[in-house]
Every structure is written in structure tokens, then in C-alpha cells.
Amino acid sequence: MAKVSELRIAGMTLGEITKIYVSSTLGKVSIALFVILIGASIYAAVTLPPNFGSLWNNPLYWQIYPKDAPPAWVNYLSGNGYAPQVMFGREVSTQGSTVRFSFEVDNEYSVPWRDLYIVIKPMSGSSTFTAYLSIRRPDGYVITIGPLLISSMYTEVGTTQQVESQVIQFYLAKYGYMLTVPQGLSAVPYIFSTVSSGSLKPLKGIYVINLTLIANNPSKGIGNRLISLVLEGNVYGLMGTDAVGHDLWLGLLAGFPLSLEVGVVYALISTAIAIAVGLAAGFMGGVVDEVLTRLTDFVILIPAFVILVVLSVLLRLNIWQAMLYLAILSWGGAARIIRSITMQIRTAAYIELAKVGGASNLWILRNHALPQILPYALYLIVVGVPGAILTLAGLNFLNLAGANYPTWGNILYYAEQYGALESGMWWWVVPPGLLIVLVAVTFIVTALAIEPIVNPRLRR
Amino acid sequence: MSMLRGIALRIINLTVILLVVLIVIAAVLSGPASQVLKDTIQRETSEMVTTIMLHHPMTPAQAEQLKQTIIKQLENAYGLNKPVYIRVFYVLFNILSFNWGFSYYPDAYGVPSGSVVSIIMFALPGTIILDTLGILLSALIGIELGLRAALKYGSLYDRAITYYGAVDSGIPQWWVGILMILVFAVYLRLIHSPIVFPYGGIVDPQYYNVWLYDTAKAFINPKILASLLYHMVLPMLTVFIVNIGGWAYFARSVVLNIIREDYVTFARVKGLPQGQVVSRYIMRPAMPAILTSIFISIPFIIFGGFLLTEAVFQWWGLGYVLNIAIVGVPTPDMPVILADTYMSTLLYIVLVFILEILIYYIDPRIRESQG
Numbered sequence: 001m002a003k004v005s006e007l008r009i010a011g012m013t014l015g016e017i018t019k020i021y022v023s024s025t026l027g028k029v030s031i032a033l034f035v036i037l038i039g040a041s042i043y044a045a046v047t048l049p050p051n052f053g054s055l056w057n058n059p060l061y062w063q064i065y066p067k068d069a070p071p072a073w074v075n076y077l078s079g080n081g082y083a084p085q086v087m088f089g090r091e092v093s094t095q096g097s098t099v100r101f102s103f104e105v106d107n108e109y110s111v112p113w114r115d116l117y118i119v120i121k122p123m124s125g126s127s128t129f130t131a132y133l134s135i136r137r138p139d140g141y142v143i144t145i146g147p148l149l150i151s152s153m154y155t156e157v158g159t160t161q162q163v164e165s166q167v168i169q170f171y172l173a174k175y176g177y178m179l180t181v182p183q184g185l186s187a188v189p190y191i192f193s194t195v196s197s198g199s200l201k202p203l204k205g206i207y208v209i210n211l212t213l214i215a216n217n218p219s220k221g222i223g224n225r226l227i228s229l230v231l232e233g234n235v236y237g238l239m240g241t242d243a244v245g246h247d248l249w250l251g252l253l254a255g256f257p258l259s260l261e262v263g264v265v266y267a268l269i270s271t272a273i274a275i276a277v278g279l280a281a282g283f284m285g286g287v288v289d290e291v292l293t294r295l296t297d298f299v300i301l302i303p304a305f306v307i308l309v310v311l312s313v314l315l316r317l318n319i320w321q322a323m324l325y326l327a328i329l330s331w332g333g334a335a336r337i338i339r340s341i342t343m344q345i346r347t348a349a350y351i352e353l354a355k356v357g358g359a360s361n362l363w364i365l366r367n368h369a370l371p372q373i374l375p376y377a378l379y380l381i382v383v384g385v386p387g388a389i390l391t392l393a394g395l396n397f398l399n400l401a402g403a404n405y406p407t408w409g410n411i412l413y414y415a416e417q418y419g420a421l422e423s424g425m426w427w428w429v430v431p432p433g434l435l436i437v438l439v440a441v442t443f444i445v446t447a448l449a450i451e452p453i454v455n456p457r458l459r460r
Numbered sequence: 461m462s463m464l465r466g467i468a469l470r471i472i473n474l475t476v477i478l479l480v481v482l483i484v485i486a487a488v489l490s491g492p493a494s495q496v497l498k499d500t501i502q503r504e505t506s507e508m509v510t511t512i513m514l515h516h517p518m519t520p521a522q523a524e525q526l527k528q529t530i531i532k533q534l535e536n537a538y539g540l541n542k543p544v545y546i547r548v549f550y551v552l553f554n555i556l557s558f559n560w561g562f563s564y565y566p567d568a569y570g571v572p573s574g575s576v577v578s579i580i581m582f583a584l585p586g587t588i589i590l591d592t593l594g595i596l597l598s599a600l601i602g603i604e605l606g607l608r609a610a611l612k613y614g615s616l617y618d619r620a621i622t623y624y625g626a627v628d629s630g631i632p633q634w635w636v637g638i639l640m641i642l643v644f645a646v647y648l649r650l651i652h653s654p655i656v657f658p659y660g661g662i663v664d665p666q667y668y669n670v671w672l673y674d675t676a677k678a679f680i681n682p683k684i685l686a687s688l689l690y691h692m693v694l695p696m697l698t699v700f701i702v703n704i705g706g707w708a709y710f711a712r713s714v715v716l717n718i719i720r721e722d723y724v725t726f727a728r729v730k731g732l733p734q735g736q737v738v739s740r741y742i743m744r745p746a747m748p749a750i751l752t753s754i755f756i757s758i759p760f761i762i763f764g765g766f767l768l769t770e771a772v773f774q775w776w777g778l779g780y781v782l783n784i785a786i787v788g789v790p791t792p793d794m795p796v797i798l799a800d801t802y803m804s805t806l807l808y809i810v811l812v813f814i815l816e817i818l819i820y821y822i823d824p825r826i827r828e829s830q831g
Contacts, residue, residue, distance in 0.1 A: 310797060
């Protein structure tokens with residue numbers, strides 16, 4: 001039986017490599033980081049809806065989400081008691097023209113909800129409804145709101161003139177207090193407030209919200225619909241929201257698979273070019289070497305970023321095309337390294353021996369050169385990823401090289417455009433950058449960890 | 461004599477590379493550059509015909525015919541009707557002769573004239589100051605830190621520098637700038653700190669006129685100089701945080717290789733003081749290698765980092781102008797983007813050239829091999 005030849009890289013079997021890798025602290029850290037990255041990518045791929053890109057770019061979808069809201073967990077840190085987003089939904093299937101149901105909500109927050117939305121899905125253009133709301137407060141009073149005309153999927157309750165005057169009427173009648181609702185702001189927070197010793201205070205306790213919905217066309221009835229009441233919070237979810245109401249957690253999640261894919265594909269392409277050029281230059285020598293070395297020097301000198309900027313503006317590149325151009329523009333450094341390794345191999349004594357023994361160039365390439373170059377290639381692939389991720393994030397920060405999905409750089413671009421920085425919205429500005437750093441650092445740590453494997457001189 | 465010849469060779473080498481870079485850029489840009497030129501011709505011809513009509517009344521048809529004739533002649537003169545490979549050289553000539561046309565949105569840049577040359581020239585001092593100072597200072601500090609780390613090989617300090625240097629290249633410089641503004645401009649104001657830093661800008665707005673039209677004067681006036689330094693604190697800090705690590709990392713690994721050489725051990729054994737060993741026996745041979753290794757990473761540092769950092773801090777430089785030209789106006793302002801690309805490439809080539817001369821000057825091996 002023929003002995004199965006064992007695959008050896010840099011003189012080690014795969015088992016030995018794994019052992020060295022796992023035994024070092026850096027190797028462990030890099031494995032942990034990769035588990036996080038890949039886990040987040042898989043989670044994103046599974047949980048995000050397939051049309052997430054178009055959802056993200058549709059402001060209507062996000063209008064019931066709070067705007068500029070910090071993450072919900074700031075409540076634990078600051079104890080401020082911001083009310084989080086609350087949503088009640090009920091499936092209705094009736095031929096009758098009236099539905100009535102009630103929800104309970106416990107207001108234990110010192111900053112009450114900002115606004116109230118009535119959401120009806122699906123909503124066709126022809127059918128309209130009339131809604132009445134009556135809210136029984138913990139102090140026993142009842143605020144009645146309505147009739148409200150509902151003609152679209154999302155109906156905002158708080159800022160209509162009618163609701164404002166109804167809330168003001170309530171305050172006049174019950175407390176003799178002259179309430180002023182600031183121009184353009186919602187009256188909903190005042191539903192959850194009371195007057196004590198002449199000033200407004202939040203009123204904590206259980207609120208019962210009764211919704212009565214009447215179809216304006218009795219012959220059609222209500223039909224099959226999902227009717228929801230949304231209380232717009234002051235804090236939202238894990239990562240807060242931006243000025244449009246985008247749930248930033250979803251946006252950040254969508255960036256994981258995208259930046260990993262783009263970075264890795266870039267590194268594969270640019271390293272492939274570098275190996276081709278470096279091997280050709282190192283092995284063929286002579287005129288080919290001279291020309292390819294000049295070309296490499298030239299590519300190293302090319303200011304890739306500005307050229308990419310110009311190309312992205314001109315050709316309206318998306319992130320994949322920009323990645324491709326970047327790979328074409330920036331293989332120089334890697335090719336130079338591959339060439340010098342190839343030169344070392346070529347001038348080694350065993351190669352001359354092989355030649356004397358009648359080995360063809362191709363045989364030498366396959367059996368002597370490639371096995372020595374491959375570990376370096378792997379190293380170069382890992383080293384190449386952070387640069388690409390940073391460069392493409394920079395392009396995205398200029399709102400160039402966009403993707404269907406939101407990218408971290410693009411989220412930062414919108415943050416800067418909306419003045420998130422000046423208003424101190426850290427939850428919009430800090431996490432995207434941290435994630436860019438996380439991905440880049442993962443690959444850097446991996447490079448550090450595989451350095452001793454690739455470069456035997458560093459092995460202890 | 462031999463040294464001069466070597467430098468001359470380097471100059472020729474780099475000029476060729478600059479020309480090739482320019483030709484590539486010109487080839488890529490020949491389409492939009494021609495469009496820019498055509499727009500300029502249209503505009504100038506319209507003005508010309510209007511002036512002529514003041515003295516020689518014409519019918520609209522005659523005027524239109526005259527206009528078309530002039531446009532045709534000018535396009536001929538500029539080579540716009542030639543095939544692409546010839547037009548590239550016209551574009552090249554226009555770029556090299558500062559014939560950059562007019563901005564589509566002249567009001568967006570805070571510069572009164574809409575000519576691209578003035579927009580770019582007003583932006584140049586800011587970029588030169590930030591980039592030169594930033595690169596120079598972070599190189600000095602970084603090499604010093606890396607050297608110390610290598611001398612204390614294996615210590616806690618050494619490991620800290622190594623990790624910092626490695627991680628540093630994975631941090632987007634512009635994002636660090638954003639964090640700096642968030643912490644030192646926004647939050648310090650929120651807690652009413654006595655010392656706060658500006659949100660951005662290059663000098664206080666009331667000095668913009670002096671800065672733009674009389675930059676040299678701005679450096680003599682102590683008030684404006686103080687304002688400039690005050691505005692420079694955060695961008696410079698950002699540049700330091702992100703760039704020092706890289707220098708330190710390269711310097712450390714180069715010095716570590718040299719420190720194990722026999723002649724260093726011998727110098728130590730000979731009883732030479734530590735300072736002399738470091739400066740003459742370690743740093744002298746290390747410098748070319750450090751400079752060369754930083755050489756390869758410069759395109760990323762300069763073009764990724766500095767341009768966007770300027771944009772974040774609204775530091776009146778090429779990056780700031782580029783940012784306005786791309787996202788600050790309704791449609792991309794092609795003439796400005798073009799000229800900005802060319803100017804930053806030129807700056808970059810000059811920087812590379814200075815580095816080359818420096819390496820040449822301090823590395824006798826290169827001198828000998830070429831001399």
C-alpha cells in the first residue's frame with residue numbers, strides 16, 4: 001500500500017500548525033474574535049429579512065420608530081427612566097364594521113412616551129377608518145381622543161391640532177391648568193403627565209388604552225387586518241436609533257457579513273495578482289523581471305485612495321466594484337515580498353541540484369517554490385484585509401461606493417451629515433467605528449499569530 | 461560628484477514615475493476632464509459672443525452661428541475632437557499647466573473666485589502644515605518609542621508598544637478624529653469644562669480672510685498663530701494616536717534585527733557609552749530600513765487618513781475641499797475633484813521624493829551602488 005504523502009506547510013503538518021496556533025495567546029484571541037465575527041455574520045444573514053436593503057432606505061417604514069433615541073440600556077446606567085418603545089398588536093378578522101379592544105401599559109418612567117401611532121396592515125387605498133381612543137389614567141381620569149380619520153398604514157396621533165386641543169381641554173377641565181404644547185411637538189407626553197402644585201409632573205401607574213375602530217364603509221367591514229398601537233419611546237433597542245428612526249442594531253448587524261466578504265475577496269484577488277507577478281518576476285528573471293519590478297514599484301507608488309475616489313464618483317461604483325479596483329491598484333507591496341522570496345528560492349542550491357537532475361521549471365515551481373510561498377500568501381491575505389476594510393469604509397464615509405445594505409462607513413457619513421457629533425449622539429457615532437476596528441484588529445491579531453508559523457526564525 | 465549623479469538618477473526615476481502616474485490618471489480622467497473643458501469653452505464663448513454683440517448687433521441666428529464657429533475652433537485648439545490616446549496628452553498638458561477650469565458650485569468653498577486654481581491653492585497651506593508636521597512629529601516620536609521598546613526587549617513596555625503598533629494600523633484615522641471631537645469639543649462643553657476645543661476649522665472664522673489671502677501674514681500675527689495652534693490640537697492628536705504606533709512597530713522590528721549583530725555586541729564590549737552605541741551602531745544602519753518599510757504603507761496613511769481627517773475637522777485643506785466637492789454640493793464637482801486628485805498626488809510624490817533623498821543620504825550602500 002502506498003503511503004499517503006502528508007501535506008506539509010513550511011515543514012510542518014497541519015496538526016502541528018494547529019497546535020502552535022492554538023497554544024499561543026494571540027492565536028486564542030484571534031480564534032475568539034473570528035468566532036464573534038462569523039457568528040454575528042451568520043446571525044445577520046439568518047435574522048435580517050432578504051429585502052432589508054430596501055427597507056432600510058424606506059423612511060416610511062421607520063417612522064413609527066423613535067428618532068435620535070439612545071439605546072434602551074442607558075436606563076440602567078443613568079437611572080433616568082426613559083420610556084422604551086412599546087407596541088401592542090392584534091389580529092382582527094371580522095365582517096362587522098366596528099372593533100374595540102384595550103391595552104394596558106405600566107408607566108414607570110420619568111420621561112414618558114413621545115408619540116402614539118395607530119398602525120393598520122394591510123391598508124388599501126380605498127378603505128378608511130375612524131378611530132376613537134380613550135385612555136384611563138391611574139388617577140381615575142379618562143382622556144378621550146377622536147374621532148381620528150385613518151387613511152394610511154401609519155397614523156400619527158400626537159401632533160394633530162384636534163388631539164392637541166383635546167389634551168389641552170382635559171387639562172383645563174380637570175386641573176384648571178393652561179397647557180401649552182410647543183409648536184410641531186406631540187401632545188402625547190402630556191397624556192402621561194399630571195399637574196401637581198402648579199407644574200407638570202409625570203404620572204406613574206397603569207394606563208388602560210381603549211381603541212375603537214369603525215370602518216367608514218360599513219358594507220366592506222373591517223376584514224382581516226393586523227391592528228397595532230405603538231407608543232414611541234425615548235430609548236430604543238440595543239443600539240438606539242438615528243435621525244430617520246433606523247434601528248441601528250440592525251444596520252450594524254448588516255455590516256458584518258458585508259465587510260468580511262468584501263475584505264476577504266479583496267485580499268484573495270490582490271494576493272493572487274501579487275503571486276502571479278512576483279513568481280513571474282522572480283523565476284523568469286531578465287527583461288520580464290525588469291519590467292515587472294518597474295510595474296510593481298509603480299503600483300506601490302499609486303495613490304490608490306484618491307484614484308478610487310475619482311473612479312467612484314465618475315463610474316458610480318458600488319462597494320464590490322470599488323473593491324475590485326482597489327485590488328487592481330494595490331497588490332504592489334505583496335508582489336515585492338513574493339518576488340524576493342522567489343529570488344531566494346531560485347538561487348538556493350537544491351534548485352540547481354533539481355535542475356541538474358533534469359527537473360522542468362514547472363516541476364520546480366510546483367514542488368519547491370509553491371509550498372514555500374503558500375504560507376506567505378496566506379499571511380499576505382490576512383494582512384491585506386484590514387487595509388481594504390479601512391479604505392472602503394473611508395470611501396463609504398464620503399458616501400461613495402455604496403451597497404444595498406447599510407455599511408458602517410455609510411452610517412458614520414449620515415451621522416456626520418445630521419450633526420450627530422455636535423449633539424453628542426455617541427450611540428450613532430461610536431459603535432460603527434468600533435466595529436470597523438474590531439474587524440481590522442481581528443485580522444491583524446491573526447496575522448501576528450501566524451507570523452511564527454510562516455517565518456520559522458520567529459519560532460521559539 | 462558621484463553623489464550628485466546618484467541624486468540626479470533618483471530625480472529622473474521619480475519624475476518618470478510621476479509622469480506615468482499622471483498619464484494613467486489623465487487616461488482615466490480624459491472623459492470627465494474633456495467635459496470640464498467643454499463646459500469652460502461653452503461658458504467663455506457665450507461671454508465672448510455677448511461682448512461682441514454689444515458693439516456689433518447681430519440676429520440671434522448669426523450670434524448662434526458665430527458661437528458655434530468659435531466653439532469649434534477652440535475645441536480644435538484644445539484637441540477635444542482628437543481620439544482618446546491623443547486627448548490624454550492634451551489633458552496632461554492642461555493639468556500640468558494649471559489650466560483647471562471653473563468649479564460648478566463656486567459659492568460652496570468660501571473662496572470668492574470660482575476658479576479651481578484658487579480653490580486648490582487656498583487649501584494647500586492647511587494640508588502642507590498638517591501633513592508635514594503630522595508625519596514628521598509622529599515619525600520622530602514613533603521611532604523613539606520603538607527604539608526604547610527594542611532596547612527593553614521582552615519587557616511589559618515592549619509588549620505594550622508592540623500591541624499598540626500592531627492594532628494601530630487597524631484604526632480609521634478619521635473615526636478617531638470623530639471621537640476626539642465628541643470627547644474634547646462636545647462633552648467637555650456639556651460638563652462646562654474651563655478648557656474646550658473647537659468643533660473644527662483651521663483658525664477662528666474672523667481670521668479666515670487673513671488666512672486665505674495672506675497666509676504668510678497669518679504666521680507672523682501671534683493671535684492668528686495661537687488660533688491656528690489651538691485648532692490644530694485635536695487633528696494633531698488624532699494623527700499622533702493613529703500614526704505613532706506604526707512607526708514604533710517598524711522601528712522596533714528593524715532595531716531588534718540590528719541589535720543582535722556582532723558589531724553591536726562588540727561596541728558594547730568595547731565599553732562605548734550606551735548613547736553612542738545607539739546613535740552610531742544601531743540607529744544609523746536602522747534608519748534606511750525603517751524609512752523603506754514605512755514607504756510601502758504611505759499611500760494608505762496619506763490618502764486614506766489625512767484627507768478624511770481634514771474633512772472631519774473641517775481643516776481647510778485638500779481633504780476638506782475634496783469632501784465639499786463630493787458630498788457638500790448637489791452633484792459631484794468634477795473640476796475640483798480632478799484638480800484635488802492631481803494636487804494631492806503631486807504632494808505625495810514630493811513626499812516620496814524627500815524620503816528617497818533622505819534614504820539615499822543616510823544609506824551608504826545605495827550611494828555606493830549607484831555612484
